[in-house]
Amino acid sequence: MPLDTSDSELLAVRAAELYYEENKTQDEIGAILRITRWKVGRLLAQARERGIIRIEIVHPRARRLGLERDLAAQFGLKDAVVVPAPLDDVELQSRVAEAAADYLVSMRPIPRLLGLSWGRTLHQVAEALPVGWSTGVNVVQLNGGVSLSKRPGTAAATATMIAQKAGGQATLLPTPAILERLETKLAIEGDRTVGGVAQLARTANAYLYSAGPADTSSVHVDSGYLTADDINRLVDLGAVGDVLGRYITAEGEIADPELDARTLGLGLDELRAATTSILAVGGETKHPVARAIVTHGLCSVLVTDEHTARFLLGRDRDADRDADLDHSTDSTPSTAPREDTP
């Protein structure tokens, strides 16, 4: 017995084949299948709805606009960028970084002063930016980043690279990220120069930062600011990861106020208050931090991969082409960030 999943389905398939694979006109298809061209059109529409026809854009720089829209809607973001996830996890990181770079380039209005965090992801963003990506964008570091152990100066290098490539100046914050004693932190903060940088950071038009997971692979352990034990203690306190060096819980709160007080740089509330704060984050290990950030208004623009996006939206992996129906009706997420032309 032929499994007759509705008589028309087979017709729809035949029509789809002739239309998409053979490039025939709906009229021609009508002639072949002995139906009117309008019926062909309807069959095709139906086939598209039912997911029989799958259109995919295969390109490393492709994006998932449906997910972007959903993210923006669900978390009240100004904008979202979602890149398709490659199999490789390293590759994923650089895709996200590339996407963030693209976003910066096409940002309107151009941010004259960009507040910057540091880390592996942001360094990749800097590398992904083309020379001359903008004209005269200055950069200011948001949090301390002098490494105690290896790879000294990557924080500074990131900031200067971004500024240089746009023909601008970088203002660095050449201090440790976390101080051992509160007094030292306050003293440094009080320093005229450091205070000036902090002041400048508050006037930035946009912030660009990443986030780290609350585990021993964190840069803070690498850099020597925290020990594995410190991390474990933070996790016990509910920490899911760090933003600008500050460890937060799933509820978006500071995990350890004492530690936080010793952390130098822009505060969480200042970040939350910013009009444009771009979070670039990808990978499974960062899912919890990412959720904490987007659900508590710490970022206004999210650049991430599709797995993270789905995680944030509560649909883990699978189940995709369902919520993708009402195209083109509601609000339109910009391809480029907010155009200044109406």
Add this chain to the structure above:
Amino acid sequence: MPLDTSDSELLAVRAAELYYEENKTQDEIGAILRITRWKVGRLLAQARERGIIRIEIVHPRARRLGLERDLAAQFGLKDAVVVPAPLDDVELQSRVAEAAADYLVSMRPIPRLLGLSWGRTLHQVAEALPVGWSTGVNVVQLNGGVSLSKRPGTAAATATMIAQKAGGQATLLPTPAILERLETKLAIEGDRTVGGVAQLARTANAYLYSAGPADTSSVHVDSGYLTADDINRLVDLGAVGDVLGRYITAEGEIADPELDARTLGLGLDELRAATTSILAVGGETKHPVARAIVTHGLCSVLVTDEHTARFLLGRDRDADRDADLDHSTDSTPSTAPREDTP
């Protein structure tokens, strides 16, 4: 550094996203990307050519028209039907059978008398045919099929089922497939009744048959006509599989003339001479026989799966969307078999 695989590629991707995922018009896309709508159209065309936009028809009953065209062209077939290969090998068999059934149903002109072989595949074809698939199609068996051991009567059941479902009569050939002694075979052949069936078979408008691999999984071993040793000997003689019970080599010749002389039913040359001979075959084990058959004109219509199709075309697996460029220009393979209307 941004991997600049041609500047326009990124634009093309963005355009494709907006066009296919967001259902925007090319005009709107032009406005967003700040290019003219004609350029958008060209970018899309380019993206389609380069394979950035992949359109796939996901359906069990879908077909691969590109491969069908290529098969028909390369082997001079009247028609070809290629079904997408599922992961499962059992599933694959029934897909091919379904496709063959579909083909029979939509065949024009309707074959008043259908010559039929037997086997697992053809039985599935019979099952896949809807009741009343045609009006008054008679069936005649092409080769003997009384099983010596298990599953007696499937050969007869296949033929009668197909005939009954079309409201026609089945003429059976109730003899063994292979006789032990040549004299017996000649004697049976000389019998008035059997001779009459053979005579009738020669007048069939179309033949429908399958093929078996030359290994011990063959139905002939199952049925007790041949032993595993016989098969091994045949393989040594160059046999790649059987058609209508006759074992052939890769060159399309009879592998063992002595055995063949003892095989009852339609001869290879008669099959080759037929105007419409439909081969339904799928699965990796049958690749060699399938090749022998199509390269030596033993079938005029091929129904198979996409892996087999690719194997036959000499492009093993991968490497697909290359030879798929010049759509719509040259000869068009019919969706349904040869229409009788012009």
Add this chain to the structure above:
DNA sequence: CGCGAACCTGCTCATGTGAGCAGACACGCA
């Protein structure tokens, strides 16, 4: 520097296509 070839761009125009609409049809209920 001058010239032609190849390419790209923006256009006109014919064709392809989807939204929307009125009539046909089938179904359930009184």
Add this chain to the structure above:
DNA sequence: TGCGTGTCTGCTCACATGAGCAGGTTCGCG
């Protein structure tokens, strides 16, 4: 049977789209 309701069908019409073409640009080569 009559009537309303919902679905399906074929149509008109406005819009979207691709082919083809002329002018402009870039590039290589003499």
